[in-house]
Amino acid sequence: MKASDGTDEAKRRAGESASGQVENGMVVGLGTGSTAAHAIRALGEKVAAGMEIQGVPTSYQSRTLAREVGIPLCTLEAARPDIAIDGADQLQLDGALVKGGGAAHAREKIVDTSAPRCLIVADDTKLTDTLDHPIPVEVLPDAVPTVEQAIHERDGDPTVRTAQRKDGPVVTDNGNLVLDCAFGPIETPETLAASLSAIPGVVEHGLFIGVATELHIGSNDGVSIHSV
Numbered sequence: 237m238k239a240s241d242g243t244d245e246a247k248r249r250a251g252e253s254a255s256g257q258v259e260n261g262m263v264v265g266l267g268t269g270s271t272a273a274h275a276i277r278a279l280g281e282k283v284a285a286g287m288e289i290q291g292v293p294t295s296y297q298s299r300t301l302a303r304e305v306g307i308p309l310c311t312l313e314a315a316r317p318d319i320a321i322d323g324a325d326q327l328q329l330d331g332a333l334v335k336g337g338g339a340a341h342a343r344e345k346i347v348d349t350s351a352p353r354c355l356i357v358a359d360d361t362k363l364t365d366t367l368d369h370p371i372p373v374e375v376l377p378d379a380v381p382t383v384e385q386a387i388h389e390r391d392g393d394p395t396v397r398t399a400q401r402k403d404g405p406v407v408t409d410n411g412n413l414v415l416d417c418a419f420g421p422i423e424t425p426e427t428l429a430a431s432l433s434a435i436p437g438v439v440e441h442g443l444f445i446g447v448a449t450e451l452h453i454g455s456n457d458g459v460s461i462h463s464v
């Protein structure tokens with residue numbers, strides 16, 4: 237397959253492919269980002285055609301879009317997802333992912349891990365042999381200085397994520413801040429994931445290990461599906 241340059245068309249193919257796995261009566265975890273949004277729109281079309289599903293949103297963005305396209309929503313208290321569909325910023329074919337480009341990774345990890353099937357949708361430019369994308373780390377605001385120090389001690393380089401159309405930092409849907417932490421090539425993602433989780437003040441980080449069960453990778457001329 238030809239590389240897609242990360243086009244919206246490749247993202248659409250991936251999103252629509254994953255939405256094709258959703259069956260009548262299912263509860264669906266609704267991921268965040270532009271690729272997951274294609275899946276949500278495709279699910280909205282299924283609902284309009286008579287399919288009965290419920291969505292569990294992972295962010296303000298996915299909740300708003302699901303409402304716009306007519307997907308009935310529920311919470312994790314009401315029902316566990318049968319399947320989750322979510323995007324990624326970078327991924328390996330063994331299913332190790334970096335997420336959190338939209339700062340939604342804390343809720344995404346909760347919803348994605350609550351589903352027996354987690355389908356990751358991405359264009360083919362995001363595939364890599366070795367993860368090296370900065371890892372988003374959601375942090376309680378008071379803990380930023382101590383978490384920054386802990387990241388340096390782990391040979392990482394943290395940067396507070398700043399907002400595009402607001403002065404100051406990005407504030408997550410949970411009221412926290414995000415440190416984008418560059419580690420260079422990550423040879424053992426599971427070790428780094430455990431190490432980041434152990435830092436006091438870290439709410440959640442964007443390394444998703446052992447979460448994805450299927451990868452739907454869109455390109456210019458099709459979709460490839462990989463079981464993990």
Ligand SMILES: O=C(CO)[C@H](O)[C@H](O)COP(=O)(O)O
Pocket residue numbers: 267268269270271272322323324325334335336337338339340341344
């Ligand atoms: O993790 C995410 C949000 O927190 C997104 O799924 C990830 O950033 C990919 O987004 P996009 O499909 O727009 O490239």
